[in-house]
Amino acid sequence: xxxxxxxxxxxxxxxxxxxxxxxxxxxxxxxxxxxxxxxxxxxxxxxxxxxxxxxxxxxxxxxxxxxxxxxxxxxxxxxxxxxxxxxxxxxxxxxxxxxxxxxxxxxxxxxxxxxxxxxxxxxxxxxxxxxxxxxxxxxxxxxxxxxxxxxxxxxxxxxxxxxxxxxxxxxxxxxxxxxxxxxxxxxxxxxxxxxxxxxxxxxxxxxxxxxxxxxxxxxxxxxxxxxxxxxxxxxxxxxxxxxxxxxxxx
Numbered sequence: 001x002x003x004x005x006x007x008x009x010x011x012x013x014x015x016x017x018x019x020x021x022x023x024x025x026x027x028x029x030x031x032x033x034x035x036x037x038x039x040x041x042x043x044x045x046x047x048x049x050x051x052x053x054x055x056x057x058x059x060x061x062x063x064x065x066x067x068x069x070x071x072x073x074x075x076x077x078x079x080x081x082x083x084x085x086x087x088x089x090x091x092x093x094x095x096x097x098x099x100x101x102x103x104x105x106x107x108x109x110x111x112x113x114x115x116x117x118x119x120x121x122x123x124x125x126x127x128x129x130x131x132x133x134x135x136x137x138x139x140x141x142x143x144x145x146x147x148x149x150x151x152x153x154x155x156x157x158x159x160x161x162x163x164x165x166x167x168x169x170x171x172x173x174x175x176x177x178x179x180x181x182x183x184x185x186x187x188x189x190x191x192x193x194x195x196x197x198x199x200x201x202x203x204x205x206x207x208x209x210x211x212x213x214x215x216x217x218x219x220x221x222x223x224x225x226x227x228x229x230x231x232x233x234x235x236x237x238x239x240x241x242x243x244x245x246x247x248x249x250x
Contacts, residue, residue: 006108006127009047010176010185013037016067016221017179020044021135023127024053025106032057032080032105034125034135035178036070038233044070045077055080056105061137061178062122063090063229065151066219072232082232085112085123092232097123113165115139117158118146124166126173133174134189140166141177142184145198147216148208151226155211159204167193 005027011020020040024031031053036044048055055078058071063084071082072092081094083103088096097103099114103125110125118138125135138146139161148155171190193199201207219225228234 005106007051008133008176011040011043011047013040013067015039017181018064018067019176019178019180019185021176022047022053023105023108023110024051025108026051026053028106029053030056030106032059032103032110033070033074034059035061035064035137036074038068038070038073041070041073041077044074048078054078057081057083057103059083059103059125060088060090060229061085061124061135061139062119063088063151063226065222065225067221068225069229069233072234075232085114085121088121089230090121090232092230092234110135115161115165117148117154117156117161118151120152120154120157122146122161126169131174132170132172133176134166134169135176135178136166137178140175140192140196142175142180142182142187142192143196145196145207145211147214148211149216150218150222155208156204159201159207162199167199 005025007024007026009022018037020036021034022031036058058074058080060069074080075082084090084093086096086098097112101112103110110127113124113126115122115124122137122139124139127133148158169189173189175187
């Protein structure tokens with residue numbers, strides 16, 4: 001039996017507890033990166049070279065507040081296309097995608113699912129198959145969800161995204177989150193439905209109350225990261241290679 005051409009690597013930025021995902025069709029030697037972090041640019045380029053892959057796309061699931069994206073630097077370095085989902089204010093990207101659009105990478109077809117709530121431009125990327133999987137960005141985390149108190153966030157929209165979209169996926173769907181603060185790497189839709197405290201609510205008002213009780217501090221980099229990321233991370237600060245400590249955003 002022929003091996004699957006799909007390769008997935010989960011990469012981690014310890015400063016922001018961000019997961020970046022490399023997805024590749026090994027037969028086509030084509031790859032994409034989901035939520036790349038500027039400070040990890042060199043390691044991404046090295047990994048692509050080691051694996052003999054050409055980067056076709058760099059994608060942000062939303063405009064991040066806790067780290068500076070590597071989208072612009074990757075486009076400059078590799079010639080890849082940069083992508084974000086409507087209604088993102090990241091006017092710098094090569095093109096936008098919308099709800100239910102397909103990101104085609106060789107034989108790999110990732111379906112974009114619009115999941116506003118954490119931000120108004122949040123998307124998840126779903127790969128169907130015998131073992132379906134979904135890259136959930138900050139919308140659904142392992143035993144958590146994204147916060148909803150900035151960037152046009154909405155607990156009502158998040159509740160709808162979770163319960164009418166993500167939890168309708170097959171139970172065995174592997175969940176690859178955008179962050180984790182306990183060292184957990186993946187989950188499933190069934191596991192989160194059963195064990196995620198933020199999914200045990202009856203309506204969006206209960207979710208909103210639960211999120212308000214967390215009393216989270218703003219990410220320390222937020223005032224720098226959001227403007228920078230609207231320019232695909234191309235700022236004098238990111239070019240200077242400065243690093244910042246960040247609070248947990250979700």
